[in-house]
Structure formats: structure tokens, C-alpha cells
Amino acid sequence: MKKALVLASTLAFTAGYTASASAETLQTRWADIQVETLSEGLNHPWGIAFLSNGRMLVTERAGHMRIVESDGNKGDPIEGLPEIKVMRQGGLMDVKLSPDYENDQIIYFSYSEPESEGSEITSTAVAKARLQDNTLHDLEVIFSQYPKEQGGRHYGGRMIFSADGEYLFLGLGDRGDRQDDAQTLDNHTGKLIRIYPDGSVPEDNPFVGEEGAQPEIWSYGHRNIQGMDIQPDTGLMWAVEHGPQGGDEVNLPEAGKNYGWPVVTHGEQYGGGEVGIGFDKEGMELPVWHWTPSIAVSGMAFYDGNQFPAWQGNILATGLRGQNLARLEMDGDRVIHEEDMDLGQRIREVRIGPDGNIYLLTDHENGKILRLSPAE
Amino acid sequence: MKKALVLASTLAFTAGYTASASAETLQTRWADIQVETLSEGLNHPWGIAFLSNGRMLVTERAGHMRIVESDGNKGDPIEGLPEIKVMRQGGLMDVKLSPDYENDQIIYFSYSEPESEGSEITSTAVAKARLQDNTLHDLEVIFSQYPKEQGGRHYGGRMIFSADGEYLFLGLGDRGDRQDDAQTLDNHTGKLIRIYPDGSVPEDNPFVGEEGAQPEIWSYGHRNIQGMDIQPDTGLMWAVEHGPQGGDEVNLPEAGKNYGWPVVTHGEQYGGGEVGIGFDKEGMELPVWHWTPSIAVSGMAFYDGNQFPAWQGNILATGLRGQNLARLEMDGDRVIHEEDMDLGQRIREVRIGPDGNIYLLTDHENGKILRLSPAE
Ligand SMILES: [Ca+2]
Ligand SMILES: [Ca+2]
Numbered sequence: 230m231k232k233a234l235v236l237a238s239t240l241a242f243t244a245g246y247t248a249s250a251s252a253e254t255l256q257t258r259w260a261d262i263q264v265e266t267l268s269e270g271l272n273h274p275w276g277i278a279f280l281s282n283g284r285m286l287v288t289e290r291a292g293h294m295r296i297v298e299s300d301g302n303k304g305d306p307i308e309g310l311p312e313i314k315v316m317r318q319g320g321l322m323d324v325k326l327s328p329d330y331e332n333d334q335i336i337y338f339s340y341s342e343p344e345s346e347g348s349e350i351t352s353t354a355v356a357k358a359r360l361q362d363n364t365l366h367d368l369e370v371i372f373s374q375y376p377k378e379q380g381g382r383h384y385g386g387r388m389i390f391s392a393d394g395e396y397l398f399l400g401l402g403d404r405g406d407r408q409d410d411a412q413t414l415d416n417h418t419g420k421l422i423r424i425y426p427d428g429s430v431p432e433d434n435p436f437v438g439e440e441g442a443q444p445e446i447w448s449y450g451h452r453n454i455q456g457m458d459i460q461p462d463t464g465l466m467w468a469v470e471h472g473p474q475g476g477d478e479v480n481l482p483e484a485g486k487n488y489g490w491p492v493v494t495h496g497e498q499y500g501g502g503e504v505g506i507g508f509d510k511e512g513m514e515l516p517v518w519h520w521t522p523s524i525a526v527s528g529m530a531f532y533d534g535n536q537f538p539a540w541q542g543n544i545l546a547t548g549l550r551g552q553n554l555a556r557l558e559m560d561g562d563r564v565i566h567e568e569d570m571d572l573g574q575r576i577r578e579v580r581i582g583p584d585g586n587i588y589l590l591t592d593h594e595n596g597k598i599l600r601l602s603p604a605e
Numbered sequence: 606m607k608k609a610l611v612l613a614s615t616l617a618f619t620a621g622y623t624a625s626a627s628a629e630t631l632q633t634r635w636a637d638i639q640v641e642t643l644s645e646g647l648n649h650p651w652g653i654a655f656l657s658n659g660r661m662l663v664t665e666r667a668g669h670m671r672i673v674e675s676d677g678n679k680g681d682p683i684e685g686l687p688e689i690k691v692m693r694q695g696g697l698m699d700v701k702l703s704p705d706y707e708n709d710q711i712i713y714f715s716y717s718e719p720e721s722e723g724s725e726i727t728s729t730a731v732a733k734a735r736l737q738d739n740t741l742h743d744l745e746v747i748f749s750q751y752p753k754e755q756g757g758r759h760y761g762g763r764m765i766f767s768a769d770g771e772y773l774f775l776g777l778g779d780r781g782d783r784q785d786d787a788q789t790l791d792n793h794t795g796k797l798i799r800i801y802p803d804g805s806v807p808e809d810n811p812f813v814g815e816e817g818a819q820p821e822i823w824s825y826g827h828r829n830i831q832g833m834d835i836q837p838d839t840g841l842m843w844a845v846e847h848g849p850q851g852g853d854e855v856n857l858p859e860a861g862k863n864y865g866w867p868v869v870t871h872g873e874q875y876g877g878g879e880v881g882i883g884f885d886k887e888g889m890e891l892p893v894w895h896w897t898p899s900i901a902v903s904g905m906a907f908y909d910g911n912q913f914p915a916w917q918g919n920i921l922a923t924g925l926r927g928q929n930l931a932r933l934e935m936d937g938d939r940v941i942h943e944e945d946m947d948l949g950q951r952i953r954e955v956r957i958g959p960d961g962n963i964y965l966l967t968d969h970e971n972g973k974i975l976r977l978s979p980a981e
């Protein structure tokens with residue numbers, strides 16, 4: 230059931246807060262939630278990572294990365310980024326801190342990498358660099374999706390470190406025009422990738438040593454992975470991906486398994502054919518959950534903070550078209566309930582802050598960081 | 606998402622159909638569905654079983670059982686029923702045919718049985734009898750819930766035969782005033798029961814031989830079981846039950862397990878306390894799915910006909926307060942999607958007909974049998 234934003238928007242002025250922040254209250258089953266605009270004026274913000282003292286590292290798809298202070302003030306663009314081809318869905322995407330960031334100051338970010346300077350032939354790449362004095366140092370590209378492709382769609386781009394910090398997972402897409410490639414192992418299209426943080430390939434990846442297979446592949450048959458997180462109790466990596474028209478999916482991607490795209494889907498085929506190839510096939514995995522019609526699922530996070538005790542272990546997922554926050558109650562790998570909350574804005578990503586509050590990025594040219602905390 | 610009944614109600618006159626039948630179209634994700642009123646004027650119909658030649662055996666909570674012809678015409682009340690105490694939620698409830706009905710003409714039905722003639726101290730009982738010439742013969746009460754209780758609430762009453770026809774399952778309730786009894790094994794309150802069709806107790810029931818335990822108990826900690834069915838592929842028995850305010854549940858009740866009531870629930874405690882005792886506890890089972898807020902879940906059936914191929918294996922569940930048909934897509938014991946269809950009438954039960962169409966009973970004094978078939 231849709232929960233709408235209630236109470237008229239009120240203006241709240243916080244001491245030391247220069248921008249006027251609007252706060253609204255969202256009524257949900259277990260909590261009344263205050264929705265505050267923490268920062269705005271970000272150009273399609275895509276990824277966010279929490280630094281110390283309430284500061285945040287934020288990417289803008291338009292090709293900028295900035296530190297946003299705890300009061301919402303935005304720093305100057307960080308210098309030293311590689312060439313990024315900003316085109317349609319492509320640009321600067323996700324950002325994660327090294328598991329040992331306090332000591333090494335290393336960050337990882339994903340972006341659309343051109344084949345050569347200015348080229349519109351691109352693919353998703355991941356770079357690492359040391360962040361110091363608002364500048365990236367020792368930049369190194371640790372992964373480039375093969376092959377590069379014309380067009381600016383379905384880059385995937387979301388990343389997450391494994392629970393032990395040993396592996397970096399990267400979700401990719403089918404680039405829009407290369408659907409069938411998602412079913413073959415000789416490319417990275419429509420794949421989920423597992424690498425070491427230096428870009429090298431773990432020897433126990435499922436297709437290492439298989440003739441012609443790309444060794445970075447963890448799982449395949451994905452359409453366009455947009456959100457990823459690690460489940461708190463199990464340490465398992467989960468991912469959400471866009472379906473075609475319907476069939477947005479939550480998956481629990483296991484090593485070597487086939488998640489079906491474009492052979493099976495709960496969405497409609499292009500042109501509106503119903504069912505088409507069907508929902509399921511031997512040797513392919515059903516999703517754990519799907520949204521049909523599509524919410525255009527974007528980010529996902531397991532809630533594991535202390536601000537919303539009733540939501541502990543729940544999946545929070547966001548929608549672009551759905552302009553929503555979906556809450557999935559879990560029992561292990563089963564969804565046992567969904568609550569759908571209407572936010573009235575396209576949402577790109579959701580992360581849980583160190584303070585246990587929920588942070589959302591809105592997908593607009595004047596994009597915002599929203600903070601969700603318990604209302605008094 | 607709620608699908609509303611669309612298209613203005615149209616009157617359809619079928620040859621040989623004396624009552625005027627209204628047909629509406631329900632638009633759903635995978636099918637446009639014609640909703641026809643097959644029969645009406647039934648006083649709170651509760652259970653339905655399919656006889657040969659399209660005839661149906663239907664119970665009315667008010668204490669009548671009738672054969673309804675394939676054209677919707679209602680026969681006279683069947684004679685020979687035992688004394689039934691019709692009071693609040695109590696009365697004549699479910700009806701099932703013997704697995705060998707073609708040869709033995711035996712039926713099983715559940716009802717509120719008074720302690721003595723005219724008494725308001727009642728509990729749920731199951732009787733068997735041979736149906737011949739519109740009369741019950743050789744009537745035998747094969748189970749009586751212990752203890753009997755004042756008040757007319759939470760009788761449970763739904764029944765299902767196991768896939769092999771060897772066992773009869775009966776879902777019971779906490780009688781409203783005996784919540785705590787659902788956690789102790791010395792009574793049938795808030796229990797799911799497994800017996801042989803002659804009323805005797807299977808030796809491998811989980812609490813047979815346990816001092817003081819009622820041997821008919823299969824599982825416990827249920828609030829008020831209202832729907833039951835057997836999953837086609839697995840042969841497993843599933844059940845739905847009412848929560849308090851919220852927390853209507855789908856369960857997959859396993860032998861000897863505790864389904865939590867009244868210790869854990871996703872509903873609210875009486876008086877409106879939130880969370881209260883919490884959702885889960887060691888040694889108690891979470892539901893496979895819950896509706897919160899409550900739809901006041903009533904019947905449930907696995908779809909296994911050939912009229913709606915995209916729904917194969919799905920759970921269909923109905924709501925009294927929700928006035929809805931909920932469709933749960935399944936992957937084994939996981940719900941992977943819900944579609945909610947608004948029917949605008951309180952629905953008591955859902956069964957799949959031998960023709961693959963879906964039959965619903967509406968819970969009104971002028972209750973109806975609705976038939977759902979694919980629209981042209
Ligand atoms: Ca899939
Ligand atoms: Ca499969």
C-alpha cells in the first residue's frame with residue numbers, strides 16, 4: 230500500500246544551517262519519519278559514501294565528485310578524475326571507500342570510460358585513487374568492461390565490498406543493444422563481476438580456467454544491475470536490477486549462476502508482447518522478488534541501524550519511475566511483506582548512515598540528499 | 606497495486622439461466638477476467654465442493670447445506686444435519702468430499718457444536734455422513750474441539766485432505782478469549798489438527814505419547830485459521846490465518862512447530878500498542894507472508910487449472926475486510942510477487958473448479974457464488 234507524504238511541508242531552520250531545509254513527515258506502519266533535505270544542487274547524484282564527522286563523498290553523474298559537509302554545504306569538485314564520457318545514462322556513477330580507508334584514503338569509483346579521447350564508444354570502468362587535499366592521487370583503472378559499445382544505456386555501475394572487505398563486486402548491464410551477450414561468458418555484458426581491490430582475479434571465481442570465459446564473472450544473465458548490498462546476518466551479496474517493462478528484480482546472486490536475462494523475465498518484451506519467453510527455465514534462477522509493473526529500481530540497502538528497530542534486516546529499495554522507497558521484510562532469503570512509501574521524487578540510491586539514519590539521493594538536475602530519521 | 610473492477614457492469618443473459626447474471630471485467634497483469642455471478646441468495650456461504658456435472662455442494666453459515674446446479678439454481682436444504690449453534694462467527698462452516706466420493710458419497714463438514722441442546726457453549730466439530738437423496742445418512746461426529754467455550758468468535762473451521770487423501774487437516778482458532786491456550790498442548794485451541802478420515806489419530810502425529818498433549822495436534826500457536834490448501838508440486842499443506850490488527854498470515858505448517866500466536870505477531874496488540882511482543886522469537890516460526898494492515902484473510906487456494914496459465918502454482922487468497930483477491934507468485938516456499946485485485950465485496954472462500962475457473966463465495970446475507978474465467 231502506498232504511504233503518501235503527509236503534513237504540509239514545513240520550513241525548519243537549524244542553527245548553523247545556511248540553506249533552508251524543508252522537512253516533511255512520512256507516516257509508515259512502524260514509524261513516523263522525518264524527511265529532510267540535507268543538501269541540494271547536485272547534478273544527478275549517483276553514489277554516496279560516508280566519511281568521518283558526518284561528511285559525505287558524493288558523485289554526480291554529470292562528472293563531478295564532491296565532499297558534502299554534515300551541514301549540507303558542498304565542497305569544490307575533487308580534481309584528478311579520469312576522462313569520463315557523460316552521455317545519456319553514462320557518466321560518473323558509484324563511489325565506495327576502501328575497507329581500510331582510515332589508513333589508506335583509497336576510494337573506488339565507477340564511470341563510463343570512452344575507448345579513446347572523446348569517443349562515444351564506452352563501457353563501465355572502475356578506478357581506484359587516493360583522496361588527499363580534494364585531489365585524486367595515484368589513479369589506477371582496475372577494471373574495464375569488455376566490450377565497449379555505442380550508445381549510452383544500461384551501464385550498471387553499482388559496487389559493494391564483500392563483508393570481509395576482501396572482494397569488490399561490480400554490477401553491470403546489457404548496454405541496451407547487447408542483450409544476448411548476457412547469456413555468453415566471453416564478455417562482461419550483463420554480468421556481475423568479482424575482483425580483488427587491486428583488479429586481479431580471485432582464483433576461485435566460478436569461470437576461471439574455462440576456455441574463452443572472462444574470469445571476472447561471478448554470475449550472468451543480468452539486464453542492468455543498479456543496487457547492491459551485503460546482508461547483515463549472512464554476509465551474502467544481494468543485487469537489484471531493472472526489468473524491461475515490469476520484472477524489476479531482487480536477486481541473491483550465487484557464483485556461476487544464470488539469472489535469466491533475456492531468456493526469462495517477469496516483464497513484457499519490447500513491443501508489448503505478454504509473457505513471451507516465460508518466467509522460468511531449467512538452469513536459470515527466479516528472482517527473490519520482482520516489481521511488476523516496474524518501479525525502475527535503483528539503489529538497495531539492508532537496514533542495520535538503531536534508528537528504526539522494527540526495520541532491522543529489511544531490504545530498502547528505491548525507484549526512479551516509482552519515486553518510492555520500498556521496504557521488504559525478510560526471513561532469511563524470503564520476502565515476507567512489502568511496504569511501499571511514496572516520496573514524490575525520483576530516487577537513485579539509498580544508504581544507511583553511521584548514525585542509523587537513511588540517506589537517499591534524488592535523480593534530478595537539482596538533485597538532493599534526503600535524510601530520513603524518526604520524527605519526534 | 607490495486608486493480609479495480611473496470612468497465613461498467615453489464616447484464617448478461619445466458620440461455621437457460623433464470624436469474625439475471627451480471628458480468629464485469631477485472632483487468633489484471635496477465636489476464637482480463639470475466640467476473641460472473643453464478644448464484645445468489647445464499648446466507649453467508651462458507652464452503653463449496655464440486656460435484657459431477659458442474660453441480661456444487663455449498664454451505665451457508667446460517668446452518669444450511671444445498672446443492673447448487675451448474676446454472677446457479679439452488680436446491681432445497683439438505684436434511685439430516687446435526688444441531689448447529691448459529692451465533693456470531695459460528696454456524697455451518699466448511700465442506701469437503703471424501704477422496705473416494707464417487708464410490709462412497711461421504712462428505713465431511715465443520716460446524717459450531719453446542720455443549721448441549723441450545724447451549725451457547727460451543728466449539729468447532731467435524732462430522733461425516735453419506736449424502737443420498739438430499740439427505741445425510743449415517744452421520745458421525747469424528748472430531749470435537751476441546752474445550753468448548755462461551756462466545757462466538759475464532760472458530761477456524763477450514764479443512765483440507767492431504768494430497769494422498771489419507772489425512773484430514775482442520776484449522777482451528779483461539780476462540781477469542783483463550784489466546785494463551787494456543788501455546789499449550791493440553792487443548793485444541795489455536796491448533797491445526799491432523800486426523801484420519803474416521804476420526805482416529807495417526808500414530809506419527811508429533812505429540813502422540815506426550816503426557817497431557819492432545820494427540821490430534823499437528824502445529825500450534827495459530828490465531829484463527831480460515832483458509833487451507835495443498836501445494837500442487839510439493840503436496841505440502843498451507844494455511845492462512847487472521848492476525849489481530851495487521852499480521853494476517855500465510856504459513857506452511859510443519860509437524861510440531863509453533864506459529865507464534867499470541868507471543869509474536871506482525872499485527873498490533875489489542876488497544877493499539879505497536880510492535881509489543883515483537884515479530885519473531887527463537888523456537889517460533891515466521892509466516893511465509895503477511896498482510897499488514899489486515900485484509901481479514903479468508904480462503905486460500907493454489908491455482909492449478911488451465912484457464913490462467915500465467916498463474917500456475919500461484920496462491921490465491923481472499924479478504925473479507927479487504928474485499929479482494931490477492932495473487933502470490935511462488936518460487937517453492939518463497940513469495941516473489943503480490944498482485945492485489947479489488948472485488949468490491951467481502952470474499953469468504955476461493956476454490957479452483959474442475960473447469961480451471963476460479964470460484965469465490967461472497968460473505969453477505971445475500972451471498973453469491975462468483976465465477977472468474979478468462980474474458981474473451
Ligand atoms: Ca532475472
Ligand atoms: Ca529455474
Ligand SMILES: [Ca+2]
Pocket residue numbers: 826854864865866869870890891892
Ligand atoms: Ca504466526
Ligand SMILES: [Ca+2]
Pocket residue numbers: 885886887888889890891
Ligand atoms: Ca523464529
